[in-house]
Amino acid sequence: MFVQAIHWFLNLGSTVGIPIIIIILGLIVGLKPSKALISGLTLSAGFIGMNMVVNMMATNLQPAIKLMVARYHLSLSIMDVGCGVGGPLAFSSSLGVLAIPLTILINLVLVWIGLTRTLNVDIWNLWQPTFIGLLVWAVSGNYVYGIIALAGGFLLELLLADLMQPITEKFFNLPGIAVTHTMALSATILAVPLNWLFDKIPGFNKLDASPEKIQKRFGVLGDPLVIGFIVGVGIGLLAGFDVSGILQLGVEMGATLKIMPKMISMFMESLTPISSATQEFTKKHLHGKKVNIGMDAALTVGHPAVIATSVLMIPISLFLATILPGNKVLPLGDLTLYVYVFTLLVGAFKGNIIRSLIGAVIYSVPMLYLSTWLSPLVMKSFKLANYSINTKGAFSFELSGLWTNSIFVWMTQNFGIIGLGILIVVLLGLLYYLNVIKKFNAGPSAEKGE
DSSP states (O other): HHHHHHHHHHOOTTTTTTHHHHHHHHHHOOOOOOHHHHHHHHHHHHHHHHHHHHHHHHHHHHHHHHHHHTTTTTTSSEEEGGGGGGHHHHTTTTHHHHHHHHHHHHHHHHHHTTSSEEOOOOGGGGGGHHHHHHHHHHOOOOHHHHHHHHHHHHHHHHHHHHHHHHHHHTTTTTEEEOOHHHHHHHHHHHHHHHHHHHHTTTGGGOOOOOOOHHHHGGGGGGGHHHHHHHHHHHHHHHOOOOOOHHHHHHHHHHHHHHHEEEEEHHHHHHHHHHHHHHHHHHHHHSOOOOOEEOOOOGGGTTTTHHHHHHHHHHHHHHHHHSTTTTOOOEEOOTTTGGGHHHHHHHHHHTOOHHHHHHHHHHHHHHHHHHHHHHHHHHHHHHHHHHOOOOOOOOOEEEEOHHHHHHHHHHHHHHHHHHHHHHHHHHHHHHHHHHIISTTTTTTHHHHHHH
């Protein structure tokens, strides 16, 4: 009965499931029922609108991707099935059923004792720490190791969410919101120090290629509509489209860059009252601790710099995959999901498209190699979950190669339960140092209360 209830809730998807959680959270923190309901329904509308735009973008780009692959004879031995199968894979396993109550318990305890400032409500993306658990179960053959790795993956997600919350708040203008989406968080570990390095390079540190600066310097060329049009035309040319197809793709990409920010404004409208009420609630009941609501990275992907960087990375990734010696994964399935992968990376670079592209290229190299390395374990994970996708030959997906997945596999493979224990202790220690000792991003109210 419990398992059936979990699967029923997961099948509601983000457009219904997360808004329900937000409505319940709003009532708990003291919002009027009418305001909580409006917040939840507005969030649902935002998700529906965002999904429509992202799906439109993917639909428009898929023919261009296929033509680029055929035109330049791009072929590798491991099929990229796309991380879209990750959620159904994770939640079809027994680990996936366990993930929800286990992570909720961990999260509530850590918020209560002050080891994290993030209250996660993004239930669907718990598939990512669950996937870590599956990989560890596959490499070790031990189910308990998988449970421990699942918990560790969630601790890592909370740590990264706490660390990168200022990016979400300041660059994406989402106060009181943290992104709890490992796929988006993981790239920031490279982007933050790389941005510091770029700031030290004479000349390069003066080059601001954010859409706002481009528009200020070049006028209409910096308008999101025009940036999207230029990017779409470039992709169409690389794909070998005729003039009509090139112009059509240009217009569609321009529309994407223009429409997406409108969807983001709906997220902000829905979550602002929830965030404010949550802060008031924690002042009274958690000794003034600042608590941010953990949400999907979809809230951030509408920025023009995110879309421009992600679309430009499509041809770059295809050619990068073919020239890297030893790489066997051609990243077809995940290309249209790059907006989720690189969104916080772009935020860490403050929307500078040139810096973002350099960072994304550097980040993609180990991701391709690691997805090649993990391919046998990815396939074994499907068997453990008894989940079939009816493909022949070796397969993986590019985003399985996130370092957040690989570090748990490597530590388990080389050190077994001791390696997992070390990771858990280190993560708890870092959470304690960040939130208790340093009081990072605590806010004035939290500092007084704590």
